[in-house]
Amino acid sequence: MLSYSHMTKIAIIIPTYNEIDNIASLTRRIFAQKIENLMIIFVDDNSSDGTGDEIAVYSKQFPVETIKRPGKLGIGSAYIAGFKKALAEQNDLIFEMDADLSHAPEDIPKMIIAADSGADLVIGSRKISGGKIIGWNLRRHLMSNGAMLVARLFLGLKTKDVTSGFRCYKKEVLEKINLDKIKSNGYAFQEEMLFLTEKLGLKVVEVPVSFIDRKYGKSKLSGKDILEFFKVMIKLH
Ligand SMILES: Nc1nc2c(ncn2[C@@H]2O[C@H](COP(=O)(O)OP(=O)(O)OP(=O)(O)O)[C@@H](O)[C@H]2O)c(=O)[nH]1
Numbered sequence: 034m035l036s037y038s039h040m041t042k043i044a045i046i047i048p049t050y051n052e053i054d055n056i057a058s059l060t061r062r063i064f065a066q067k068i069e070n071l072m073i074i075f076v077d078d079n080s081s082d083g084t085g086d087e088i089a090v091y092s093k094q095f096p097v098e099t100i101k102r103p104g105k106l107g108i109g110s111a112y113i114a115g116f117k118k119a120l121a122e123q124n125d126l127i128f129e130m131d132a133d134l135s136h137a138p139e140d141i142p143k144m145i146i147a148a149d150s151g152a153d154l155v156i157g158s159r160k161i162s163g164g165k166i167i168g169w170n171l172r173r174h175l176m177s178n179g180a181m182l183v184a185r186l187f188l189g190l191k192t193k194d195v196t197s198g199f200r201c202y203k204k205e206v207l208e209k210i211n212l213d214k215i216k217s218n219g220y221a222f223q224e225e226m227l228f229l230t231e232k233l234g235l236k237v238v239e240v241p242v243s244f245i246d247r248k249y250g251k252s253k254l255s256g257k258d259i260l261e262f263f264k265v266m267i268k269l270h
């Protein structure tokens with residue numbers, strides 16, 4: 034059992050859109066970490082592949098809740114809906130995590146320890162020593178590195194992994210940010226949240242993780258998301 038200095042309530046927010054083949058393994062691996070007071074909040078956008086029914090199976094065995102939305106409304110608004118529920122339910126640490134097993138549940142404990150050691154926002158980072166990306170082609174690496182370099186220079190970000198969607202926020206960070214003002218989605222959402230957190234002068238700590246490209250299901254990343262990433266960068270500047 035992982036121990037930390039106080040009774041910490043933890044919520045893991047996981048947006049899902051057609052992730053049926055990943056739910057069982059993801060849920061089992063998260064609860065296999067034996068972390069006290071931990072719950073999952075799935076935000077499912079009426080997936081057509083039965084993801085919602087699969088989640089319902091696990092919600093009988095584990096502390097799993099679901100926010101069901103009527104259709105694909107985007108990852109940014111899914112996270113915001115999850116954040117609001119997690120705050121309303123008095124969670125102290127609030128994670129963002131993908132459903133596609135790119136983020137290893139086994140990395141959750143070290144992120145909790147980093148938060149407990151003083152970080153306001155912990156980033157599961159692929160871009161510091163010890164972090165890596167497994168399974169991407171050269172084009173994907175170049176695109177990702179290029180976009181992150183431009184964003185870091187343009188917005189003066191200190192954090193290396195700007196777009197990581199594997200994060201742990203202390204509740205105070207989410208209380209300080211006006212969530213209703215955030216309209217961005219995809220990678221732009223991660224960029225905007227990071228910018229606002231750094232601007233508040235809060236402590237961001239990166240811990241190395243290995244990101245593994247998805248085996249099951251389809252990527253929802255689109256050209257529109259890449260364009261939005263640069264548009265939001267200009268808006269924030
Ligand atoms: N609720 C909801 N979840 C979404 C939506 N779009 C993506 N997701 C989920 O968000 C997570 C990240 O989406 P991915 O398609 O893996 O995108 P990515 O990780 O940025 O890109 P890849 O590296 O290609 O996998 C996954 O759990 C998706 O199921 C959406 O519109 N609504």
Ligand SMILES: [Mg+2]
Nearest residue numbers: 131133135247
């Ligand atoms: Mg993914």
